[in-house]
Amino acid sequence: MAFLSMLLVSAQAVSPMQERADAFLNIVNDSYKALYYVASQAQWDAATDVTPEHDAATEAAGKAMAAFTGNPSLIKTAKELLEHKDELTPITVRELQRVLLNAAEGPMTNPKLVAERVTAEAKQASVMNSFVFKLDDKPITANEIDDLLDSSRDLKKRQAVWEASKQSGPALKPGLVKLQGLRNGVARELGHPDYFSLQVASYGMTTDEMVKLQDDFMRELKPLYLQLHTWVKYELAKKYGQPVPKRIPAHWLNNRWSQNWTGLVEAANLDDRFKDKTPESIVKTAESFYTGLGFPPLPATFWTKSDLYPVSATDKRKKNTHASCWHLDLENDIRSLMSVQSNERWFETAHHELGHAYYFISYTRPEVPPLLRIGANPAFHEGMGELISLAASQVPYLQSLGILPADYKADPVAFLLNDALASSVPFIFWSSGTMTHWEADVYAKNLTPDQWNARWWQYVRDFQGVEPPTERGEEFCDAATKTHINDTPAYYYSYAIANVLKFQLHDTIARKILKQDPRSCSYAGNKEVGAFLRGIMEKGGTEDWRKVLRDATGEDLSTRAMVEYFKPLMTWLEKQNKGRQIGWE
Numbered sequence: 001m002a003f004l005s006m007l008l009v010s011a012q013a014v015s016p017m018q019e020r021a022d023a024f025l026n027i028v029n030d031s032y033k034a035l036y037y038v039a040s041q042a043q044w045d046a047a048t049d050v051t052p053e054h055d056a057a058t059e060a061a062g063k064a065m066a067a068f069t070g071n072p073s074l075i076k077t078a079k080e081l082l083e084h085k086d087e088l089t090p091i092t093v094r095e096l097q098r099v100l101l102n103a104a105e106g107p108m109t110n111p112k113l114v115a116e117r118v119t120a121e122a123k124q125a126s127v128m129n130s131f132v133f134k135l136d137d138k139p140i141t142a143n144e145i146d147d148l149l150d151s152s153r154d155l156k157k158r159q160a161v162w163e164a165s166k167q168s169g170p171a172l173k174p175g176l177v178k179l180q181g182l183r184n185g186v187a188r189e190l191g192h193p194d195y196f197s198l199q200v201a202s203y204g205m206t207t208d209e210m211v212k213l214q215d216d217f218m219r220e221l222k223p224l225y226l227q228l229h230t231w232v233k234y235e236l237a238k239k240y241g242q243p244v245p246k247r248i249p250a251h252w253l254n255n256r257w258s259q260n261w262t263g264l265v266e267a268a269n270l271d272d273r274f275k276d277k278t279p280e281s282i283v284k285t286a287e288s289f290y291t292g293l294g295f296p297p298l299p300a301t302f303w304t305k306s307d308l309y310p311v312s313a314t315d316k317r318k319k320n321t322h323a324s325c326w327h328l329d330l331e332n333d334i335r336s337l338m339s340v341q342s343n344e345r346w347f348e349t350a351h352h353e354l355g356h357a358y359y360f361i362s363y364t365r366p367e368v369p370p371l372l373r374i375g376a377n378p379a380f381h382e383g384m385g386e387l388i389s390l391a392a393s394q395v396p397y398l399q400s401l402g403i404l405p406a407d408y409k410a411d412p413v414a415f416l417l418n419d420a421l422a423s424s425v426p427f428i429f430w431s432s433g434t435m436t437h438w439e440a441d442v443y444a445k446n447l448t449p450d451q452w453n454a455r456w457w458q459y460v461r462d463f464q465g466v467e468p469p470t471e472r473g474e475e476f477c478d479a480a481t482k483t484h485i486n487d488t489p490a491y492y493y494s495y496a497i498a499n500v501l502k503f504q505l506h507d508t509i510a511r512k513i514l515k516q517d518p519r520s521c522s523y524a525g526n527k528e529v530g531a532f533l534r535g536i537m538e539k540g541g542t543e544d545w546r547k548v549l550r551d552a553t554g555e556d557l558s559t560r561a562m563v564e565y566f567k568p569l570m571t572w573l574e575k576q577n578k579g580r581q582i583g584w585e
């Protein structure tokens with residue numbers, strides 16, 4: 001009885017505007033979910049079995065989806081309802097805003113422009129994917145380029161390989177010039193000033209606010225970066241028998257864009273410890289990490305429908321080798337695409353990808369409408385995966401699994417140094433610095449194409465302290481050699497945010513829940529940690545991300561935890577670098 005009368009009260013409290021919005025959003029959510037499933041299945045087929053037929057099916061399903069999400073009457077109704085915000089519940093407002101953000105990528109109020117963009121995007125992807133790099137006039141794959149940069153100690157050879165890796169730039173520049181205009185045009189159709197602004201709108205931020213946030217990250221991490229930069233340039237000068245440079249020549253580093261500085265700390269390499277693990281056991285161990293925290297087992301269909309292991313080079317079937325995790329129907333059809341092998345990288349990647357899977361599982365509940373089955377912001381999903389990778393690399397966790405012996409004596413500096421260089425700190429100066437600033441200039445400030453390469457290298461020099469082996473003029477377009485510049489534009493700051501976020505969440509878990517040292521801890525089997533993670537993930541996109549973060553950690557987004565995590569490393573570096581010239585100014 002009590003329950004019934006409560007229902008009556010709440011029914012009376014519903015405003016007519018809310019009723020209208022509910023009816024509208026019921027249809028939108030149902031149709032969105034159905035079309036999303038069809039489009040995801042087509043994409044899944046195309047990613048796990050690359051054929052022209054599957055590509056064509058993906059394009060057709062994508063167009064059907066876009067015809068719905070960008071429908072003019074959908075846009076009109078959502079806008080009208082949002083004019084009566086105060087008569088609607090906060091979740092309804094967020095759903096309507098999401099309808100408009102989805103529409104803004106392909107608003108059918110201007111079908112000609114949208115069609116032009118779709119064609120230009122597809123062409124750019126095809127130029128990029130089919131580009132053949134050449135070294136000494138012989139074709140060389142991207143993997144071979146990376147392997148040579150990992151292994152060669154011959155600077156002449158390194159320079160030739162690095163230069164080969166930049167060959168795709170001029171081929172991609174005309175398409176990117178076209179897309180600069182088309183992407184901005186599409187964004188303006190729904191009132192966003194430019195494409196960069198449309199992307200950061202998912203954070204409820206303006207371009208200037210996002211750029212400032214990224215500059216704050218760099219300002220706070222600069223002392224640590226300068227120490228790392230100095231240590232690395234002295235190490236590399238010694239390795240190559242060269243005088244110590246001011247800036248690091250790009251071809252001295254293993255990564256084509258100097259984004260992660262790998263291969264510098266041999267003592268942190270654990271690959272030998274994984275040699276006798278089967279790929280199957282690696283994925284199962286990752287699942288056990290989550291069930292140990294109190295999460296349910298993965299749905300049975302995860303194991304039957306996923307594509308987890310490499311196909312051999314002689315196999316007729318070709319699959320995408322980039323790891324990913326998919327929520328195909330926005331319900332229980334969750335799959336992962338990986339090529340798991342017996343090494344440390346895949347051990348951490350498996351933990352990372354299942355982080356996405358458990359994010360999907362946590363927010364798939366009646367309280368979260370399909371439109372809001374997303375991360376709290378675009379960085380949260382990635383941040384959660386990264387957090388679990390960090391947890392999976394902790395020595396006490398590896399000891400609890402028997403991967404490292406109980407009496408294993410870790411070299412704490414080696415692990416911190418490798419962590420900082422290979423995945424965290426130089427990455428911020430690349431992502432928050434070069435990538436964010438260059439794309440903000442291209443989209444929000446309409447930087448003209450005759451200045452693209454000069455601006456790119458100005459940012460690499462200023463933010464990263466890296467310089468090209470020789471002058472790079474406007475006949476090159478080195479930015480366009482980066483995949484995400486072409487296919488995930490104006491998004492890269494999300495990786496910087498995810499990186500900062502992971503240290504904040506990890507710090508809260510280690511200190512407040514586990515009461516262990518964040519640099520040496522184990523989440524294994526702790527139900528309180530599971531409840532903490534579920535509390536964030538089960539909200540999906542129903543609340544403002546700033547509130548979700550503050551409720552979880554008690555603080556705003558900041559590098560505080562990251563700086564603290566690396567404090568012992570900072571002390572060590574200052575000792576190593578004593579008497580050395582710090583920085584490049």
Ligand SMILES: [Zn+2]
Nearest residue numbers: 352356382385
């Ligand atoms: Zn991920």
